[in-house]
Amino acid sequence: MTLFWHYLTSSFLWEGLLSAVQVAAIAMVLALVLGLILATMRESKHWWIRLPATIYVWIMRGTPLLLQLIYIYNVLPEFGITLNTFQAAVIGFALNEAAFSGEIIRGGIRSVARTQIVAAQSLGMSSSLTLVRVVLPQALRAIVPALSNNAISLLKSTSLAYVIALSEVMSRAVSVASQNFEYIPVLSAAGVVYLAATTILTGGQMLLERKFSLDRDTTSGPMQRMFGSGIRQIRSKMRTERAEDMATHEVKNDAGEVLSSNSEVPLTKPATGGVAEMVKTSSKPEQKTSGEVFVTCRNISKSYGPRPILRSVDLDVKAGEVVVIMGPSGSGKSTLLRLINHLEPMDGGEILVDGKHVGYRRVKGELKPVGNLAKARADARIGMVFQHFNLFDHLPVIDNVTIAPTRVYKENPADVKRRAIGLLTDVGLHRHIDHLPHRLSGGQQQRVAIARALAITPNLMLFDEPTSALDPELVGEVLSVIRKLADAGMTMIIVTHEVRFARDVADKVVFMDEGVVVEQGTPQEVLENPQNPRTRQFLNMVAREEAV
Numbered sequence: 001m002t003l004f005w006h007y008l009t010s011s012f013l014w015e016g017l018l019s020a021v022q023v024a025a026i027a028m029v030l031a032l033v034l035g036l037i038l039a040t041m042r043e044s045k046h047w048w049i050r051l052p053a054t055i056y057v058w059i060m061r062g063t064p065l066l067l068q069l070i071y072i073y074n075v076l077p078e079f080g081i082t083l084n085t086f087q088a089a090v091i092g093f094a095l096n097e098a099a100f101s102g103e104i105i106r107g108g109i110r111s112v113a114r115t116q117i118v119a120a121q122s123l124g125m126s127s128s129l130t131l132v133r134v135v136l137p138q139a140l141r142a143i144v145p146a147l148s149n150n151a152i153s154l155l156k157s158t159s160l161a162y163v164i165a166l167s168e169v170m171s172r173a174v175s176v177a178s179q180n181f182e183y184i185p186v187l188s189a190a191g192v193v194y195l196a197a198t199t200i201l202t203g204g205q206m207l208l209e210r211k212f213s214l215d216r217d218t219t220s221g222p223m224q225r226m227f228g229s230g231i232r233q234i235r236s237k238m239r240t241e242r243a244e245d246m247a248t249h250e251v252k253n254d255a256g257e258v259l260s261s262n263s264e265v266p267l268t269k270p271a272t273g274g275v276a277e278m279v280k281t282s283s284k285p286e287q288k289t290s291g292e293v294f295v296t297c298r299n300i301s302k303s304y305g306p307r308p309i310l311r312s313v314d315l316d317v318k319a320g321e322v323v324v325i326m327g328p329s330g331s332g333k334s335t336l337l338r339l340i341n342h343l344e345p346m347d348g349g350e351i352l353v354d355g356k357h358v359g360y361r362r363v364k365g366e367l368k369p370v371g372n373l374a375k376a377r378a379d380a381r382i383g384m385v386f387q388h389f390n391l392f393d394h395l396p397v398i399d400n401v402t403i404a405p406t407r408v409y410k411e412n413p414a415d416v417k418r419r420a421i422g423l424l425t426d427v428g429l430h431r432h433i434d435h436l437p438h439r440l441s442g443g444q445q446q447r448v449a450i451a452r453a454l455a456i457t458p459n460l461m462l463f464d465e466p467t468s469a470l471d472p473e474l475v476g477e478v479l480s481v482i483r484k485l486a487d488a489g490m491t492m493i494i495v496t497h498e499v500r501f502a503r504d505v506a507d508k509v510v511f512m513d514e515g516v517v518v519e520q521g522t523p524q525e526v527l528e529n530p531q532n533p534r535t536r537q538f539l540n541m542v543a544r545e546e547a548v
């Protein structure tokens with residue numbers, strides 16, 4: 001025991017730990033950078049990018065680390081590259097660890113729902129912005145425990161660096177023990193030294209896991225988390241009051257009358273506050289009054305594999321018009337919406353929004369995809385709302401709404417925040433600005449999604465079955481927000497099966513079946529007096545379901 005304490009308190013083991021930690025820390029940082037590159041290469045859709053990364057991972061994971069260290073330290077000098085023990089250890093461990101970390105990162109990226117990426121694309125976010133702001137923060141929840149495991153394992157593996165004469169904890173302990181044969185006390189002391197270092201890493205892992213947890217408290221700052229619920233309650237009240245102040249300020253009209261209430265229920269009054277302001281600044285009033293065509297779809301075709309999904313679809317939407325698309329499941333309604341803002345490429349035909357192609361340019365009479373698709377989407381300013389909301393799960397409500405205006409359009413953050421609070425107030429959610437999406441009801445989440453789409457000051461809004469994932473009692477609150485947008489003059493294409501809503505709000509109803517537009521006209525024409533038997537059959541079915 002005395003010997004154990006003697007070795008544990010002597011500096012030679014702790015000095016050894018210092019070099020082990022230095023090697024492990026630098027190697028881990030390099031490995032993470034290289035691992036991220038490998039992970040993105042392995043997820044590329046081009047085989048010639050995937051192949052080198054796949055071969056690298058295959059070789060580095062399949063050969064012993066000891067052998068790799070020896071090659072780097074002893075064989076590289078033959079090619080004129082001479083490294084000292086520290087450099088050789090850092091590079092050897094980093095190259096080996098990158099193969100493992102890359103696969104862990106790749107697993108994390110794959111664990112993020114594809115719908116999150118589609119939502120980011122619809123907001124005009126570039127691939128790199130989506131990776132950094134949407135995918136990686138969510139992937140980290142899955143990645144952190146596995147990467148921490150690897151970091152700890154890497155720190156302990158530094159003992160292997162004895163083969164290239166790196167003087168770290170274990171090599172020092174073994175060399176002392178081989179002189180005095182006190183193996184157990186010396187090696188036990190070395191074990192405790194490693195345990196101390198790995199305990200610190202485990203603590204770091206716990207902090208990171210808390211930071212990326214969806215159960216974290218986003219309504220409080222670091223001081224509150226430390227000093228408990230008293231401060232939390234005071235701060236929460238202050239924040240809510242501040243949001244209410246800003247919100248009330250936002251929704252006054254020119255005459256100073258308050259147009260918005262602070263209640264949870266969204267306003268049903270027409271064209272007031274943030275939403276009305278947004279429509280006024282985003283849409284083009286001269287177009288609206290002139291009834292000019294704003295969206296043109298001509299002869300659109302799209303197939304998935306051999307299966308045709310859309311066949312010769314024609315559709316015109318005038319500025320300020322509300323077009324409702326209906327039709328049985330699988331008829332291609334959502335696909336048509338995704339083609340309009342180029343979330344998917346089309347196979348044939350032409351779509352113009354405000355007179356421009358989204359993500360295509362005409363070269364010698366032919367439409368060619370543009371290189372920077374994200375910019376094309378951002379320039380088109382088409383807001384999209386999805387059936388399953390697709391909110392960014394890791395971001396509080398306010399950040400969901402502000403992320404695109406600040407990161408994509410580089411607007412002033414203070415102005416964006418004010419506008420976001422105005423919009424959230426108008427959809428009845430200013431009390432929830434600090435909450436994570438999963439704490440809200442489906443109806444509330446969908447209203448956040450509408451505010452998020454409106455925050456980019458869209459010229460056109462696309463709604464893909466915005467109420468079909470909601471319980472019946474929540475449908476009304478979402479429809480009333482959409483109705484308010486219609487009253488304010490927003491140009492909208494809405495895929496929905498809500499017949500009563502379509503009758504009230506739509507200027508035009510389009511009925512699709514098996515990838516073709518079967519019938520279109522005013523709500524009276526299509527819903528009250530359908531000409532096509534398929535439309536009649538579908539409307540009867542919906543009516544029967546509503547009656548049930």
Ligand SMILES: Nc1ncnc2c1ncn2[C@@H]1O[C@H](COP(=O)(O)OP(=O)(O)OP(=O)(O)O)[C@@H](O)[C@H]1O
Nearest residue numbers: 304305309327328329330331332333334335336465
């Ligand atoms: N990425 C894809 N790959 C292969 N097939 C797809 C893909 N996306 C959609 N489809 C198929 O295309 C068809 C049309 O899908 P779409 O979502 O446009 O229909 P929809 O009319 O919106 O139906 P629903 O009302 O059920 O959402 C469906 O049969 C669907 O399975």
